[in-house]
Amino acid sequence: MRRIAIGTLIGLAAVSVVSAAPADAAGHPRLDKLVKLQDIRRHQHDLQVIATYNGGTRAAGEPGFEVSTQYVVKQLKKAGYQPTVQDFPFAYYKEKTPAVFERSGGPSYTYGTDFATLDYSGSGDVTATARAIDPDGAGVGSGCEPADFAGLAEGEIALVKRGGCTFSDKASNAQTAGAAAIAIYNDGIAPDRMGPVSGTAGQAWKIPIIGPSHQLGSDLVKAATSGTLTLHVKTSTINEQRIAHNVIADTERGRDDNVVVMGAHLDSVTKGPGINDNGSGTATALTVAEQISRLGDQVKNKVRFAFWGAEEEGLLGSTYYVTHLSAAQRSTIALNLNFDMLGSPNGRRGVYDGDDSEGAGTNPPAGSGAIEKVFLEYFGTRRLQTSPSTFDGRSDYGPFIDNGIPAGGLDSGAEKLKTAEEAKIYGGVAGKPYDGCYHQACDTYANNNDTILDQLADGAAHAVQVFAKSTLPVNGDHATARTPLLPQAKHTPANLVTG
Ligand code: DTR
Ligand code: ZN
Numbered sequence: 001m002r003r004i005a006i007g008t009l010i011g012l013a014a015v016s017v018v019s020a021a022p023a024d025a026a027g028h029p030r031l032d033k034l035v036k037l038q039d040i041r042r043h044q045h046d047l048q049v050i051a052t053y054n055g056g057t058r059a060a061g062e063p064g065f066e067v068s069t070q071y072v073v074k075q076l077k078k079a080g081y082q083p084t085v086q087d088f089p090f091a092y093y094k095e096k097t098p099a100v101f102e103r104s105g106g107p108s109y110t111y112g113t114d115f116a117t118l119d120y121s122g123s124g125d126v127t128a129t130a131r132a133i134d135p136d137g138a139g140v141g142s143g144c145e146p147a148d149f150a151g152l153a154e155g156e157i158a159l160v161k162r163g164g165c166t167f168s169d170k171a172s173n174a175q176t177a178g179a180a181a182i183a184i185y186n187d188g189i190a191p192d193r194m195g196p197v198s199g200t201a202g203q204a205w206k207i208p209i210i211g212p213s214h215q216l217g218s219d220l221v222k223a224a225t226s227g228t229l230t231l232h233v234k235t236s237t238i239n240e241q242r243i244a245h246n247v248i249a250d251t252e253r254g255r256d257d258n259v260v261v262m263g264a265h266l267d268s269v270t271k272g273p274g275i276n277d278n279g280s281g282t283a284t285a286l287t288v289a290e291q292i293s294r295l296g297d298q299v300k301n302k303v304r305f306a307f308w309g310a311e312e313e314g315l316l317g318s319t320y321y322v323t324h325l326s327a328a329q330r331s332t333i334a335l336n337l338n339f340d341m342l343g344s345p346n347g348r349r350g351v352y353d354g355d356d357s358e359g360a361g362t363n364p365p366a367g368s369g370a371i372e373k374v375f376l377e378y379f380g381t382r383r384l385q386t387s388p389s390t391f392d393g394r395s396d397y398g399p400f401i402d403n404g405i406p407a408g409g410l411d412s413g414a415e416k417l418k419t420a421e422e423a424k425i426y427g428g429v430a431g432k433p434y435d436g437c438y439h440q441a442c443d444t445y446a447n448n449n450d451t452i453l454d455q456l457a458d459g460a461a462h463a464v465q466v467f468a469k470s471t472l473p474v475n476g477d478h479a480t481a482r483t484p485l486l487p488q489a490k491h492t493p494a495n496l497v498t499g
């Protein structure tokens with residue numbers, strides 16, 4: 001009698017402990033309930049403070065990124081993990097002072113309106129004759145072929161029209177031909193190709209690379225072809241190798257031969273603190289990491305939390321990670337869940353289109369559709385509509401799918417415009433960007449949508465819980481070892497404007 005009574009008491013106590021944590025009908029804790037908006041916001045606030053006191057940015061190669069890395073390491077240790085920091089080199093670029101661009105004897109053009117500087121531009125102070133290079137883009141495109149520069153004399157400034165090949169190709173041809181600077185002006189073929197050209201020239205160049213608007217470029221070509229045009233270009237940039245980091249931490253529980261990778265990029269762009277992009281994903285992954293131990297032995301597959309560095313420079317951290325795994329190590333990764341931009345103020349509930357039901361021709365690895373289905377079922381159960389997000393590899397899942405690893409994820413939208421249909425579903429403003437502060441200084445703690453962030457974080461937590469339990473529909477793994485997936489066709493890692 002007495003024994004039974006004690007047993008009952010202990011049983012009751014255990015039940016009440018479990019039910020104190022939000023649980024499903026069977027009494028199992030639910031990660032979507034354990035992951036709280038308030039905790040996510042607290043991490044975002046911490047990241048904002050780090051940015052504010054470190055020059056307003058958390059970009060790779062900057063002090064704000066170093067401190068962000070230390071922050072994540074410390075938070076993970078506090079939650080009981082033993083995180084590892086993976087260092088990798090990358091090509092750091094920074095414009096020290098805004099470039100100068102003017103016609104000899106005037107006028108002076110306005111930086112940011114008339115022209116921009118392309119990433120990886122060299123430094124220089126050049127006054128020289130401008131030469132229009134194949135302005136009609138005969139053949140491949142203006143400046144895309146070395147022969148286009150036949151009429152250029154050593155030390156001249158090459159005027160090249162955008163299009164036909166990458167900015168890098170044009171810069172390479174110009175530099176090889178002896179140009180002292182290159183101006184790649186916009187081609188005006190679409191409304192978004194009228195303004196100054198900003199983008200990346202891919203790798204460090206010796207010569208200044210600036211991007212005039214369509215109007216200015218056309219005017220300059222006219223002047224250069226009808227007479228002698230002398231221009232002054234001055235750029236002041238840093239191009240050097242620096243070290244960035246990935247932070248990786250595994251749950252203690254779970255099989256290490258069928259690992260679920262939950263990833264988010266930790267870095268921002270140089271222009272701002274990156275609290276939506278991607279403090280939101282970082283904070284969500286940290287909060288999931290903090291709460292997952294409460295699932296106890298529900299965690300059958302190890303969960304690996306990955307905080308990627310230098311995403312903004314072209315998915316560099318995730319690419320480094322995936323390409324530095326041996327084939328055997330790669331085959332232990334069941335899938336990748338990626339979270340990048342979860343709180344866009346004018347956002348939507350975007351689910352990566354892992355089965356390419358939208359017909360974008362993305363050719364996703366098998367299993368990616370099953371991941372998408374888990375998200376769709378979750379939001380469906382909650383009667384929350386979602387929108388397909390093109391599975392184009394424009395975030396850190398790109399290197400995973402390029403290597404045949406199934407992936408999925410959520411996002412609330414970046415620079416693209418909300419449609420009228422989406423405004424009906426999600427509220428907000430049609431015709432305005434999902435995130436009007438995308439890649440800008442105003443991507444601060446205030447740049448957020450609490451409702452969408454909360455719901456997408458719930459979806460993220462749910463998917464982690466589901467796959468920690470079993471990845472059967474994704475990779476056929478039902479407690480037995482799996483065979484590695486075949487590599488898939490290469491996806492463009494393009495998170496960058498390259499041409
Ligand atoms: N990779 C993001 C921006 C981005 C653009 N499209 C998507 C789709 C899904 C996630 C993210 C994105 C950036 O870091 O800039
Ligand atoms: Zn970004």
Ligand code: ZN
Pocket residue numbers: 265277278311340341395
């Ligand atoms: Zn991002």
